[in-house]
Amino acid sequence: MPTSASPSNEIVIVGAGIVGLATAFHLLAEGHRVRLVERGGVAEGASYGNAGALAFTDILPLASPGMLRKAPKWLLDPLGPLSIPPRYLPQITPWLIRFWRASLPDRYAASITAQGNLMRFAATATQALVTQAGLAEHLRSDGNLQLYESEGELAASLPGWEARAREGIALEHVRGERLADLQPGVSPRFTVGTFTPHWQTVGDPYHYALALFRMVMARGAGLVHGEVVSLTAHAQGVQLRLADGKVLNAGRAVIAGGAWSRPLAKSLGDSIPLETERGYNTTLPPGAFELRRQLTFGGHGFVVTPLSTGIRVGGAVELGGLKAPPNFKRSEAMLTKAAQFLPGLRTEGGKQWMGFRPSLPDSLPVIGPATASARVLYAFGHGHLGLTQSAATGRLIADLVAGRRPSIPLEPFRPDRF
Template identity: 65%
Template sequence: MAPTSPPDVVVVGAGIVGIAAACHLVEDGRRVLLIDREEPARGASFGNAGGFAFSDVMPLASPGIMRKAPKWLLDPLGPLAIPPSYLPRIAPWLLRFWRASWPDRVRASMVAQAAMMRLAREAMAALVGRAGAGAMVHSDGALELYESEAELRAALPGWEARAKEGIVFEHLRGDAIGALQPGLAPIFPVATFVPGWQTVEDPHRFALALLDYAQRLGATVRRARVHAVTPREGGAAIVLEGGETVEANHAVIAAGAWSRPLAAGTGDRIPLETERGYNTTLPPGAFDLRRQLTFPGHGFVVTPIGGGVRVGGAVELGGLTRPPDFRRSATMLAKAQRFLPGLRAEGGVQWMGFRPSLPDSLPAIGPSRASPRIIHAFGHGHLGLTQSAATGRIVAALVAGRRPPLDIAPFSPQRF
């Protein structure tokens, strides 16, 4: 429903990042209109793994991933896949990704990500409290499982880097692993437990709970396709498909994987790519899953969701238009059954969603080149849920002309 008065801020995108931005903006007293091509939280906010991954400060582009990538790419259904016909289009992004894996750039990205995560933890806890959504958040920690001591040794530099940022974890062996998650196949001699990891009961319902909070404070939602966002004197014009224009004092581009052409219209050529993520959600009773489990050698996770189990992850770099390849979901589910022998696979629902990914694993947050009244807030990759409240707080500060709560230079949309 459209607002009765012109909005102060139009947020393009009603996923978790746009919703969190709306929450902070309406708390500042702004009249906010959210516009999305779909119903709210129906994109990546619908089917993600539901984790607050505050300990995930290592960029995806890292020496460890670069060592694994050639082997993974040989398997079209493995943890990383690129359809051959898509290679020419994605080649420039892959070059940037390779450059982002150089040690000095990895360190810079990690420092920036760690600062964002500190803000994200505090901002999310505060927003959850104000929205009355605390019962939807579980603090059970997460287990990262390794099939050999050698696999753990290869991961140790990443854990040592996390330790320098104050992230708490513990390497476990033997019975200590089974005590945290009974029913594992006896092929994991070592694991790492991250006690500070949190999950939400269901990421879609969680996003809608935050949206309900924003709407109680006056935010409104409209379903429409946005064709362009352009500067106007003293504000911004949001041009909808069909020609209608909505004017506002500010606009926020938080359209996830669909943000690239909107940003280009503001003069910012941002190398946004689409990671197509797959999962299968199993009904209650599928397995007695105590906490999120990560299988780094296979690129997927198993998460408790809505009383059931969600098996998902992996990366397919294939754009927005290719049809889903649900063999990828089936492959991960088959592996999960091997790793969790008691897992019941009946009644599973498959899903594919689009993660907005930038080569250095950092989102684009900040004013556009065309106007400080048009603000970018997208490109969070796997971390949209985790960093949504922090992004919302930054966006609200930029709209108000306040100093952001952290140095946003590393997240500049113009860094590319």
């Protein structure tokens, strides 16, 4: 069997999405030899077609009391903000039980605290990475506007906004002329909004990831195309077996394979309840609407984002696994609503997309060593927040490799917390 020998100081990163790329950037900066292994194209998973948000203010777990109150109504609509295909329900039931437990008051509060710590660090780490990697041209700082159809809808969301305010997040509830100034052309059915000025976006998430990829390759990273099917850790390092029979040897490995990470962790003895949120969107051509900033229609589960490459309408949650074919009726349903909510929106010429978000029940990623060996580190499960938390995750992995005290406490992100 062919074997590729690697020096003991080389680190293999499984996954060349935005988290893997940011991790490579930080490890290269500290003098490590790095090789990326990617099963598909570089940044062609969730890093390709996401909403482009650097959502540092998004600290509320998906498993919230408010979400659970809405879930029964949403689940009755197969094209609504949250759906589970009936055939997938038996498989996902254990995850849903953990999801419900994560919504209990003490666990919900603990998740907010942990997410707040990670987000504050992510904001700092992202600015540092953007500066060091020369990516500033990709960044936009226009804020986000969440829109509501009534004062009652805003009132129902206030506990969440109060939790954000306690974490030091700036926000402004807006109405009338202020609302119209932040985004002209919104349907009058939306009478109130909440503006978060420190929310940022990137011009296009795929272009941002490719720019970072070019940077890490220029700094000496290697790239292997192939699917890692198992890992074995031993005293001298880590052995990674690929689907084509090749074997890679390295001193350490980082699993940053997004939605495909679960079986790799399981091969090391860690049963991590990673599920897949299938996200849908449509990207309209540039000029489809005069959009000043990202808009969130929280009651309908989707966002509209201005990109350098067009207008992206997408979001929602479909818990349906990795194998089922896409249901692009979900993209069409969101686009139809967007046209109603933004009456001047031109909907012709759009490109549909579906991607897999790696989701854990408590909305916190897994960051830390495998149970079997500290030579293997996990960096996956970021859900909707992979782009947002990528720079922070890369820095935290670099801390662990160096044996430093991590920049934030990692106990809430332990792989064995489940």
